[in-house]
Amino acid sequence: MNINPILKRELRVQSRGHGLLVLICGVNAILFMIGVLGCLAAAARTEQSLAADYGVLLDIYGLVAMALFVFMVMICPALTSGSISGERQSKTLELLMATGMSDMSIILGKLAASLYTVAVLLISCIPSIVLPLVYGGVSLLEMLQLVMALMTAALMTQSLGLFAGTLGFSVQRSTALAYIFLVVLLFGTFLPAFMGMPFSVYGRDNWLALLLILNPAVTVLSVVSMQVGGGSFPAELFARLNLDVSEVFLGHYIPAAMIAELFFSLMIIFASVKSLDMARGGFGYLLRKRKKEGIEK
Amino acid sequence: MMLRLEGITKFYGQFCALNGLSMEVEDGALYGFVGPNGAGKSTAMRIMCGILAPTSGKVSIDGKELRSGDQKQGRLIGYVPDSFGIYNDLKVYEYMDFFASCYGMTGLTARKRIEELLEFVGLSERSDFFVEALSRGMKQKLSLARALIHDPSILILDEPNSGLDPRSRYEFKSILSRLSDEGKTMVISSHMLNDISELCTDIGIIDHGSMVMSGRLSEVMKIVTSENPIVIGVETGLSRAIRSLKEREMVRSMSIKGNDILINFGGDRRAEAELLRELIEEGIGIRSFSRQKGSLESIFMQLTGHGEEKLVNAYENGRDEDQL
Structure with a gap:
């Protein structure tokens, strides 16, 4: 089997450096601290009430899972934003293009390399979130669901980073742009929902709130709240935003959101490929045609 | 291919x-x-x-x-x-x-x-x-x-x-x-x-x-060489040589550096030989007489609009002495 050469090169370079090791140690140390502080708080509470509250372990699990999500979405754009713009800055992108490698192979190679980093990070963090498996409360399948939600979020944020990197900016500027995209994704998706609220009175639904299906924070919060027994987070959220959705939809919200996010990620990946094609002058066929017409005139 | x-x-x-x-x-x-x-x-x-x-x-x-x-x-x-x-x-x-x-x-x-x-x-x-x-x-x-x-x-x-x-x-x-x-x-x-x-x-x-x-490089060189100036190294009778050259129709332009005269000459090889003969007959002491060879640099400078300036510079720097 032929491995994508870009993925192979990225892994080779990564294996030489200490970046991944530092990242794993750093993130795990912080998660460990959160876990320990949670346990200490639970122990203090147990001492006061003289009754063991095993539910507190689920709260710690939820806290660690959300902390992991925050780390991942913070790290992911940085992992990919410099991958294409860095190649462009070091003038190696045109060499890759000259090899006849397709733009899709270049993009997928870069994406796969950063997904590998995130996957390794996630696997290394599993010991921090498996505590409820010992005391009960969360099943292995549910934990797998959390991992999938986190990976979907990672794919989405990495795709955004990659897209920012293909837009022809320097590494610094594309990284800044990737974080702007991230802010728009995490907070900007709430904006239409809030804006639609005044128009959704008298029994009209605020359908703009449905945009939140693309928000990975909402998806991961839904997974965690469901697992720790905090009720249905999407049901509460949509009710607050004046959107009356069916029980069937709410019952399948998590897989539906993950599919929507995957679809959105695919669209961003295709946009990145097209954007890379722009570097060749191939993007914007209509624009070229207009120029051509202008010359002919 | x-x-x-x-x-x-x-x-x-x-x-x-x-x-x-x-x-x-x-x-x-x-x-x-x-x-x-x-x-x-x-x-x-x-x-x-x-x-x-x-x-x-x-x-x-x-x-x-x-x-x-x-x-x-x-x-x-x-x-x-x-x-x-x-x-x-x-x-x-x-x-x-x-x-x-x-x-x-x-x-x-x-x-x-x-x-x-x-x-x-x-x-x-x-x-x-x-x-x-x-x-x-x-x-x-x-x-x-x-x-x-x-x-x-x-x-x-x-x-x-x-x-x-x-x-x-x-x-x-x-x-x-x-x-x-x-x-x-x-x-x-x-x-x-x-x-x-x-x-x-x-x-x-x-x-x-x-x-x-x-x-072909050789063809391009030939074309350009034929358009290059002739460098006449004068040993004696410089002012007479200048006067004589000024009177000739085929001499389109002229510049002088020391005892050397650069002329933009419109004639063919026969006309060049004729010119040399006449100058000698007029009693002018000619040290050297040759058309400046075309170099890629001179072609480049001529075609990109800096020809004369470059040729004179090259001449002044004595880079073409061996060609004279």
Whole structure:
């Protein structure tokens, strides 16, 4: 089997450096601290009430899972934003293009390399979130669901980073742009929902709130709240935003959101490929045609 | 393989980088592509490689149109950019291996080819070195080896000699010479006009995005030489010589430096001989009489609009004394 050469090169370079090791140690140390502080708080509470509250372990699990999500979405754009713009800055992108490698192979190679980093990070963090498996409360399948939600979020944020990197900016500027995209994704998706609220009175639904299906924070919060027994987070959220959705939809919200996010990620990946094609002058066929017409005139 | 560009136009926004550029590189030719900075050489070369799409016009190899990003056609071309395009975090062998796999070469085939090429460019002893540790000349050789990894029929080199010391330049030139002997079609852009004139069989001079002159180097040299000024070295009777030359219709312009007179003479070789004879008959002591030979540099300067200025400068610096 032929491995994508870009993925192979990225892994080779990564294996030489200490970046991944530092990242794993750093993130795990912080998660460990959160876990320990949670346990200490639970122990203090147990001492006061003289009754063991095993539910507190689920709260710690939820806290660690959300902390992991925050780390991942913070790290992911940085992992990919410099991958294409860095190649462009070091003038190696045109060499890759000259090899006849397709733009899709270049993009997928870069994406796969950063997904590998995130996957390794996630696997290394599993010991921090498996505590409820010992005391009960969360099943292995549910934990797998959390991992999938986190990976979907990672794919989405990495795709955004990659897209920012293909837009022809320097590494610094594309990284800044990737974080702007991230802010728009995490907070900007709430904006239409809030804006639609005044128009959704008298029994009209605020359908703009449905945009939140693309928000990975909402998806991961839904997974965690469901697992720790905090009720249905999407049901509460949509009710607050004046959107009356069916029980069937709410019952399948998590897989539906993950599919929507995957679809959105695919669209961003295709946009990145097209954007890379722009570097060749191939993007914007209509624009070229207009120029051509202008010359002919 | 024959490379042809027809009416290539490239706009960057409102800026026209190439304005209907057409050129033809014959099979096995070593084509010198020269022009002042910003003339559009690099853009044209990127278009030849399929890295950049033209706004209009077409590039074809052996009659088949090349489209940007076309994998099959792109593999017929090897490209050495003006920057090295080096991954500093890879070792020399790994760097070659990476590009071999980009071209779909793996295993023993790739290994043999890499070893062969590193030997060819003289880097086989440094295959375990990090690319970062190589000198500029070595990086350029590595870049050339990389461009040859898939054994392309056409090699495009953008300023391959720039920034190299004389020794590296000499070594690089001899490598290109060997490749030319092997029958590779090459397009080289360079500011080192002397290097190009020693290597090239054909030449194209580009200015403001258009081709101003192209053809066999020897033919182009002939045309330009016939338009070069005649340098007359006067030993005695300088003022008489000036008076005599001023009266002649064929002498279009004249400039004087010390005891030498530069004339822009419109006559043929016979008229030149006649002029010399008459000057001697008038009792003027002539030390030397010759038409300044055309050099690639003089062609370049003339065609890109700095001809007279450069010729006088070259003359004043005494660079052409041996030709007088």
